[in-house]
Amino acid sequence: MKKIFLPKVKISYRVWTVITNEVAKWAKIGKESHQSPLECVFYPITTISLNKKRALTPFDTINLRDIKQFTIGDVFIPPEQYTNYSSYAASFSAPIGQEQEMQEVFAQGIETKLKQNPQFYFLGPGHSHPFSVGTTSPSSTDINHHMLPYRNKNEELLGFEFSLAVIVTQHPKPIAFDERYKWQACVFALDNYDQIQDLGVAETDGSNDLLQPFYYSHDGNTWETLQKAFLGEKLIEHQRWPGGWTSFLIRENEKKATLVMLPPRFPTQTPVKQTISLITKQAGESEFWDCGRGYKNYCLGEINSAHYLKQA
Numbered sequence: 001m002k003k004i005f006l007p008k009v010k011i012s013y014r015v016w017t018v019i020t021n022e023v024a025k026w027a028k029i030g031k032e033s034h035q036s037p038l039e040c041v042f043y044p045i046t047t048i049s050l051n052k053k054r055a056l057t058p059f060d061t062i063n064l065r066d067i068k069q070f071t072i073g074d075v076f077i078p079p080e081q082y083t084n085y086s087s088y089a090a091s092f093s094a095p096i097g098q099e100q101e102m103q104e105v106f107a108q109g110i111e112t113k114l115k116q117n118p119q120f121y122f123l124g125p126g127h128s129h130p131f132s133v134g135t136t137s138p139s140s141t142d143i144n145h146h147m148l149p150y151r152n153k154n155e156e157l158l159g160f161e162f163s164l165a166v167i168v169t170q171h172p173k174p175i176a177f178d179e180r181y182k183w184q185a186c187v188f189a190l191d192n193y194d195q196i197q198d199l200g201v202a203e204t205d206g207s208n209d210l211l212q213p214f215y216y217s218h219d220g221n222t223w224e225t226l227q228k229a230f231l232g233e234k235l236i237e238h239q240r241w242p243g244g245w246t247s248f249l250i251r252e253n254e255k256k257a258t259l260v261m262l263p264p265r266f267p268t269q270t271p272v273k274q275t276i277s278l279i280t281k282q283a284g285e286s287e288f289w290d291c292g293r294g295y296k297n298y299c300l301g302e303i304n305s306a307h308y309l310k311q312a
């Protein structure tokens, strides 16, 4: 079988500290009261960076092979009052009549983080296997009750044909005293062929991928305002999308428009453009629109007559 390219996974130091503290807390509670560590659940929030081979837009179907790297940049920790953790399973429960309220707390917790940081996605919950040392693998419950439903959900909501499961285990060579070095994050993905892919152990790193989108910055905001003023009535629509993308639908003539899509890391990441027929609403091929790395080079009114010096 041909070996497929698998994405790398990184976790920011700050988030790894939060996750390992939570995992350690429940492991300790279990050891003290039941003599064996308890599993726990957490909700990692992740950015993706794409491979450069295809000019992908937020509307394309994206599979695991299109991803270069996942970076976990935030995490939602479930409130303790709903936890129902044991040494072999982790679930949630609410007092009778309060199930709806519990669902809302979880949905809100994740939603708030995604609103603050539009470059993030929620791609599936994480949990601990505190009894495992070194490697582990998803259990049939993990696959059937988490990875599969989330794969289907991600496909429906985001066009992502995969789900992600982070499973924290004991580090095979722990460094005492610091929880961050006593544990490790084993990452698995369920792909579009229903295969479990082992993405290996995540590296901890402070990463560029976690930066907020360009439009959150002063320069980005000013640039967008200028572009919108410059485009005037040619601008049909300006929209934000999951993952920190922004699109501009620009009228070229009565029949044709160009859809320019700015990725979350624009201008470091190259925008993608597509021709859209205003008559049939059909989109043409996606292609990169490369004006180099300076955002001032990108003048949205000059998409089809770009007169810039191509960088070597």
Ligand SMILES: [Zn+2]
Residues within 6 Å of the ligand: 127, 128, 129, 138, 139, 142, 167
């Ligand atoms: Zn498990």
